[in-house]
Every structure is written in C-alpha cells, then in structure tokens.
Amino acid sequence: MAPLKRILLAEDNERDVELTLAALDEHNLANEVTVARDGAEALDYLYARGKFTGHANGLPVVVLLDLKMPKVDGLEVLRQMRSDDTLRHVPVVMVTSSREEQDLVRSYQLGVNAYVVKPVDFQKFVDSVKQLGVFWAVINEPPPGAVKRA
Amino acid sequence: MKASVEKKIIFGFLASVATLLGISLLSYKTIESSITAQSWVIHTHEVIAALEQGRANLTDAETAQRAFLLTGDERFFLDSSNAQSNVNGWLATLHQLTSDNPDQQKQLEELQPLVAQRLAYLDDRMELRRQKGLQAAADAVATREGSDLSSQIRQRLDEMRVTENQLLQTRRETQRADATIAEAWVGCGAVAACVLGLIAFLTARRDLKLRARAELDLQENRARLQSILDNMPAVIYLKDLEGRYLFVNRQFLKIDGLSNEQVIGKTIFDLTSREHAEKAQAQHQKVLTTKSIVEVEETTVCPDGPHAYLAVKFPICDAMGKLIGTGGISSDITERKANEEERKRLTDELQRHAAQLELSNKELEAFSYSVSHDLRAPLRHIDGFVQLLDKNASSSLDERSRRFLDIIADSSHRMGALIDDLLVFSRMGRSEMRRARVESDALIHEVVDSLHSDLEGRNIEWKIAKLPQVQADASMLRQVWANLIGNAVKYSRPRDPARIEIGCNENGEEFVFFVRDNGVGFDMQYVHKLFGVFQRLHRTEEFEGTGIGLANVQRIVLRHHGRVWAEGALNEGSAFFFAIPKQTIETKN
Numbered sequence: 001m002a003p004l005k006r007i008l009l010a011e012d013n014e015r016d017v018e019l020t021l022a023a024l025d026e027h028n029l030a031n032e033v034t035v036a037r038d039g040a041e042a043l044d045y046l047y048a049r050g051k052f053t054g055h056a057n058g059l060p061v062v063v064l065l066d067l068k069m070p071k072v073d074g075l076e077v078l079r080q081m082r083s084d085d086t087l088r089h090v091p092v093v094m095v096t097s098s099r100e101e102q103d104l105v106r107s108y109q110l111g112v113n114a115y116v117v118k119p120v121d122f123q124k125f126v127d128s129v130k131q132l133g134v135f136w137a138v139i140n141e142p143p144p145g146a147v148k149r150a
Numbered sequence: 151m152k153a154s155v156e157k158k159i160i161f162g163f164l165a166s167v168a169t170l171l172g173i174s175l176l177s178y179k180t181i182e183s184s185i186t187a188q189s190w191v192i193h194t195h196e197v198i199a200a201l202e203q204g205r206a207n208l209t210d211a212e213t214a215q216r217a218f219l220l221t222g223d224e225r226f227f228l229d230s231s232n233a234q235s236n237v238n239g240w241l242a243t244l245h246q247l248t249s250d251n252p253d254q255q256k257q258l259e260e261l262q263p264l265v266a267q268r269l270a271y272l273d274d275r276m277e278l279r280r281q282k283g284l285q286a287a288a289d290a291v292a293t294r295e296g297s298d299l300s301s302q303i304r305q306r307l308d309e310m311r312v313t314e315n316q317l318l319q320t321r322r323e324t325q326r327a328d329a330t331i332a333e334a335w336v337g338c339g340a341v342a343a344c345v346l347g348l349i350a351f352l353t354a355r356r357d358l359k360l361r362a363r364a365e366l367d368l369q370e371n372r373a374r375l376q377s378i379l380d381n382m383p384a385v386i387y388l389k390d391l392e393g394r395y396l397f398v399n400r401q402f403l404k405i406d407g408l409s410n411e412q413v414i415g416k417t418i419f420d421l422t423s424r425e426h427a428e429k430a431q432a433q434h435q436k437v438l439t440t441k442s443i444v445e446v447e448e449t450t451v452c453p454d455g456p457h458a459y460l461a462v463k464f465p466i467c468d469a470m471g472k473l474i475g476t477g478g479i480s481s482d483i484t485e486r487k488a489n490e491e492e493r494k495r496l497t498d499e500l501q502r503h504a505a506q507l508e509l510s511n512k513e514l515e516a517f518s519y520s521v522s523h524d525l526r527a528p529l530r531h532i533d534g535f536v537q538l539l540d541k542n543a544s545s546s547l548d549e550r551s552r553r554f555l556d557i558i559a560d561s562s563h564r565m566g567a568l569i570d571d572l573l574v575f576s577r578m579g580r581s582e583m584r585r586a587r588v589e590s591d592a593l594i595h596e597v598v599d600s601l602h603s604d605l606e607g608r609n610i611e612w613k614i615a616k617l618p619q620v621q622a623d624a625s626m627l628r629q630v631w632a633n634l635i636g637n638a639v640k641y642s643r644p645r646d647p648a649r650i651e652i653g654c655n656e657n658g659e660e661f662v663f664f665v666r667d668n669g670v671g672f673d674m675q676y677v678h679k680l681f682g683v684f685q686r687l688h689r690t691e692e693f694e695g696t697g698i699g700l701a702n703v704q705r706i707v708l709r710h711h712g713r714v715w716a717e718g719a720l721n722e723g724s725a726f727f728f729a730i731p732k733q734t735i736e737t738k739n
C-alpha cells in the first residue's frame with residue numbers, strides 16, 4: 001500500500017521542487033508530499049481526477065501553492081478551493097518568490113492561511129520549509145476529512 | 151414719490167384758493183355791511199333834513215298867515231294855503247321816512263294832531279280877518295292859543311331831532327367800525343396773497359434749482375457712461391426696433407473707421423455686406439421676438455486679420471417695460487480662443503505624455519514583478535544547490551574548491567540583497583501613501599530594537615531627544631529611520647565609544663529631523679553622490695551595503711514634500727537631515 005501523502009506541493013519549477021523536498025527531507029517529511037507541476041494538476045489531485053483518479057489519500061493537511069504556474073496559477077487554484085464546500089477549509093500556504101503587495105493582498109482576500117516568501121539563502125529556505133512542514137503536517141490540527149498522522 | 155409731489159402741489163393750490171376765497175368773502179361781507187351802515191347814516195341825515203324842512207314849512211305858513219292878517223291881501227292867503235299843503239306833504243314824507251323807527255312814528259303820531267290843529271287855527275284866524283276884519287283876527291291871535299301850539303310842535307320837532315341825532319351818532323360809529331373791519335380783511339387778503347405768492351416763488355425757485363442740478367447730474371452721468379463705454383475694449387451698440395443705430399461706442403467706430411454721423415440712424419445694411427447684415431438682422435429679430443439674450447460667436451475681418459468676437463445681444467425696454475430696441479456687446483476673444491487652442495494642444499500633449507508615462511510605469515511594474523519572481527528563483531537555485539553540493543561532497547573537495555563554493559554562495563546572497571533593495575526602492579515610488587499621525591519616538595525605539603543583532607558587542611552612547619508627532623506614512627517613515635540609524639550604527643563601527651545623536655529642530659513650517667554620528671564620515675566633495683541609486687562612498691569589504699538605502703530615504707522624504715541633505719567630514723562623523731512639513735499637503739501621492 002502506498003504511503004499516505006498528506007502534503008500537496010504545487011510547484012512548476014523542478015529545481016524548486018527538488019530543493020523543497022530536500023528541505024522537507026531534513027525533517028523526514030519528504031515522503032508525505034505529492035507534487036503537482038501546475039495548478040490544473042493540483043486541482044486534479046484535490047478532486048481525485050485526471051492522472052490522480054482514484055487516489056486514496058483523502059484531503060491533504062496543507063497545500064503549498066506556488067503563485068506563478070502555467071495553465072492555472074496559484075491564485076486561481078486558491079479561488080476554486082475557497083468556493084468549493086469540501087475544499088474550503090483545507091489550509092493553503094502561498095510559497096512564492098513574490099513579495100509584491102498586490103499578490104499578498106489578492107491572496108489574503110481569497111482566504112489564504114499563510115504567505116511565505118522563499119528566501120534566496122538556502123539555509124533560510126530550508127528553515128522556512130521545515131517549519132512550514134512541521135507546523136501544518138504535525139502541529140496543526142487539520143479540518144475533518146484530512147488524514148492525520150498516526 | 152412722484153404722486154406725493156403731485157398731491158402736495160394740488161393741496162397747496164387748493165389751500166391757497168380756499169384762503170383767498172375765504173378772505174375775499176369776508177371782505178365782501180364787511181364792505182357790504184359798511185355800505186349798509188353808510189346808507190343808514192344818509193337816511194338819518196334825510197330824516198333830520200326833513201325835520202328842518204317841516205319846521206321851515208310851518209314857519210312859512212305862519213308868516214304868510216300873519217301877512218294876510220295884516221294886509222288882507224289874498225295873495226298871502228294863497229301862500230299860506232300852499233305852505234299848509236306843503237306841511238301836510240311833509241308830514242306824509244316824514245311818516246314814510248321814519249317807517250323803520252317805531253319811536254319816531256309814535257312821536258309823529260302825537261305831532262300830527264297838533265299840526266292839524268295849528269293849521270286849523272291858521273285857517274280860522276284868516277277866515278276871521280276876511281269876515282270880521284283885522285281887529286277880530288288880532289283879538290283871536292292875542293289868545294295865544296296858536297302860538298302855544300306852535301311852541302309845542304317845535305318842541306316835539308326838537309325832541310325828534312335829538313333822537314335822530316343820537317341815531318346818527320350810533321350809525322356813524324357802526325359804519326366806521328364796519329369800515330375798519332373791512333379794511334382789516336382786505337389787508338389780510340393782501341398779506342395772504344403775498345405770503346402764498348412768496349411760497350410759490352420759493353418752491354418754484356427750489357424746483358428749478360433741483361431740476362438744474364438733476365440735469366447737470368444727468369449730463370455728468372451720461373458723460374461718465376460715455377467715457378466708460380468708449381474706453382471699453384468691447385464693441386457696444388444700441389438699436390431701435392427697426393435696427394437703426396441709436397448709440398455706438400468708440401470701439402465700434404474704430405473697427406470700420408467710421409464716424410458717429412455715418413452710423414447713427416443707419417442700419418447694418420448700410421454698413422456691411424448683405425450676407426453679414428442679414429445674419430445680424432435675424433439675430434436682432436430673434437432678440438425682439440424672444441425678448442431674451444442671444445449669444446453668438448462671430449468672425450470679423452479686421453485690417454490685422456480675422457478676429458473672433460463673442461457677441462451678447464439683449465433686448466432694451468423703457469421704464470414702462472415696453473420693448474424699444476436691442477443692444478449688443480461684442481468682446482474680442484481672438485486671444486482667448488488662441489489661448490484655449492494652445493491650452494487644448496498642451497493638454498492633449500500632456501495627456502499623451504501621461505498615457506505614455508502610465509504605460510512605461512506599467513511596464514516597469516511588470517518588470518519589477520518579473521525581477522521579483524523570476525530573477526530570484528535561479529539565485530535561490532544556485533544557493534540551494536551549492537549548499538547541497540557542499541553538504542554532499544565537501545569531504546571530497548579541496549580547500550580551494552570549497553572557497554569557490556563559498557564565493558558562489560556569497561555572490562548569490564549579495565545579488566539577492568540587491569534585488570530585494572531594488573524592489574523596495576521601486577515599491578516606495580509606486581505604492582500608495584497612507585498618511586496618519588506618526589509617533590516619531592515610538593518609531594525610533596522600534597527601529598533601534600530591530601537593530602539588536604548589529605548592536606551586539608558595540609559600545610554606543612545614544613542621545614535621543616524627545617521627538618514630535620508628524621503626518622506621514624508610518625511604514626515609509628520607518629524605512630527612513632531604519633536607513634539613517636542603520637547607517638549611523640554601521641559607519642560608527644570603528645569607534646569606541648560610538649556616539650549617535652537623534653533629534654529634531656523646528657524650522658518655520660517644517661520639522662527638521664537629524665541623525666548624527668561620530669563615525670567615519672565622508673568627504674563633502676562627494677556629498678552629491680550620497681542619495682543616488684547604487685552610489686557608494688565605501689567599498690563593500692569596508693562596509694556592506696547595496697547603495698540603495700539613502701536613495702530610498704530621499705525618495706520617501708520627497709514623497710512627503712520634504713527635503714534631505716547631509717553634512718560630514720572624513721573621519722569626523724556625519725549628520726543626515728530630513729525636513730517634513732508640519733501641515734499635510736493633500737495630494738494624491
């Protein structure tokens with residue numbers, strides 16, 4: 001049986017994916033991550049459709065969303081999640097390079113739970129991702145329907 | 151006002167007429183009564199004369215009788231008879247004359263039998279003479295019966311005479327009194343006439359003076375108005391209902407080089423082309439039919455080229471509100487129109503520039519966004535994979551290779567810092583200002599607290615004055631203080647102790663804040679470079695930094711309508727000042 005994937009990482013840049021996974025790995029959280037390479041894939045996973053049809057992982061405890069992605073961008077994914085009854089309460093963290101005020105404002109208007117700017121410094125980046133992973137996947141009590149670590 | 155004047159005149163006239171009529175009536179009445187009194191006086195004289203006449207008649211009869219008695223001559227008898235009939239006539243006359251006076255009538259009635267008896271005696275004696283001769287008559291006379299009667303009659307007549315004399319006295323006095331009153335009334339009439347005449351004269355004279363004055367005023371006003379109208383830059387005219395010019399000002403005449411005589415009484419058809427005249431006449435008619443103002447823009451060809459006029463044409467009414475013509479005021483708006491066109495051109499140009507500016511601003515925004523997002527990603531990757539490489543392969547790398555990895559990591563950090571600062575700088579120029587009351591004291595303590603990592607191991611003597619509140623964008627102002635205080639801390643690093651002073655001076659309409667340190671300072675010949683983007687006066691190895699901080703400070707202070715400047719000397723420290731207006735200048739940005 002495939003291990004439960006409880007974190008959804010939506011990130012188009014494969015190097016960022018690799019660095020993020022490396023960071024999470026430092027806290028043994030890498031195995032709990034499902035990677036979507038754009039917004040459309042992220043939605044497919046959340047609705048268990050397309051290439052994720054029939055996955056049995058349930059809802060993730062947190063979605064880490066990149067802002068700028070091909071096809072469907074992070075803000076659009078967030079908007080669709082917040083207008084869907086089942087996905088409304090799933091925590092979403094924007095993890096992005098942008099510190100632009102407009103992005104911040106838009107994200108919070110749409111109901112993001114946290115907004116993290118990826119630091120250029122790798123060590124800081126590792127720290128940030130680690131803290132995120134630990135907080136959302138371990139410390140935070142997810143809404144009903146998400147799979148809690150045993 | 152006018153009505154009351156008219157009323158006054160009518161009232162004055164009626165009062166004068168009434169006064170004079172009254173006085174005339176009274177004069178007439180008193181004169182009439184005086185005349186009546188006079189006639190009574192005359193009447194009394196007549197009565198007196200009649201009384202005398204009676205006495206004389208009686209004497210005549212007696213004298214003639216005596217003569218007959220003496221002579222027996224029949225002629226004397228006849229004389230006596232005549233005299234007797236005169237006496238009887240006289241009695242009738244006297245009776246008639248005294249018919250107004252009962253007292254005298256009574257006297258007369260007593261007198262009449264006496265007279266009759268006397269006359270009877272006369273006749274009796276004469277008959278005796280004729281019948282029996284002189285002696286018999288003389289004997290009869292000697293009885294003195296006749297002469298007694300005669301005495302009685304004369305006595306009565308005297309009494310009547312006395313009565314009449316008294317009456318005469320009374321009536322004369324009455325007549326005199328009436329005459330005096332009549333004189334007085336006539337005198338009054340004369341005086342009243344004089345007074346009224348004087349009043350009329352004075353009033354008329356005053357009116358004439360006022361009228362003369364009013365006429366003078368009118369002329370003066372007219373002259374004033376004329377000079378105002380003549381000296382106005384506008385073309386002004388008045389026309390009657392048929393469109394004949396009643397008045398034109400100098401400017402009107404100047405345009406066509408005409409004289410007043412050539413224009414007054416003429417119509418526009420006499421002065422200009424048929425086409426233009428018909429247009430003007432149509433407007434004249436429109437003003438008359440609508441009784442309202444008509445505004446038109448006209449172009450007139452003048453010697454110096456075409457001129458644009460804004461003409462206001464309006465109806466003119468007389469004092470009773472009856473339409474009597476039209477007037478027009480045309481202002482030369484050639485220059486205004488030219489200015490308007492110029493302004494429109496400039497506005498268009500400005501709008502074009504603004505649009506271009508907005509476009510380039512948008513491009514810049516897109517660029518910043520792209521820098522923010524896309525440029526940082528590869529940097530992060532460089533740093534990330536260098537770190538991973540270092541972790542995985544550091545044991546198999548020599549010292550030199552490890553140093554290369556350090557340099558790669560350091561460079562990527564520096565570039566990251568540069569990009570971040572540049573983004574902040576760009577954001578400070580674009581983001582919206584949120585002005586509010588800012589406690590400078592609190593802000594500074596916040597900033598100093600945030601510098602704690604830089605303050606470790608440092609010996610700094612802070613001297614922070616009490617600072618005023620200002621109207622500003624709090625987060626922007628924090629950026630200013632963070633940069634200035636951060637610089638002071640950074641550039642005073644070689645000093646022990648370092649001294650940093652923060653304060654504020656009031657300078658008229660602005661607060662002048664400053665941060666002074668005893669750090670490495672700078673050469674004043676490079677002061678102009680301090681606030682430029684990427685301009686640095688120190689090498690990075692000496693003092694880290696991107697060269698954006700002070701540029702940011704300047705940008706923020708300028709957006710607050712303030713000023714920044716610096717003073718310093720190499721190795722002696724520096725002071726940075728920024729001034730912010732006390733009153734907020736309300737602008738969009």
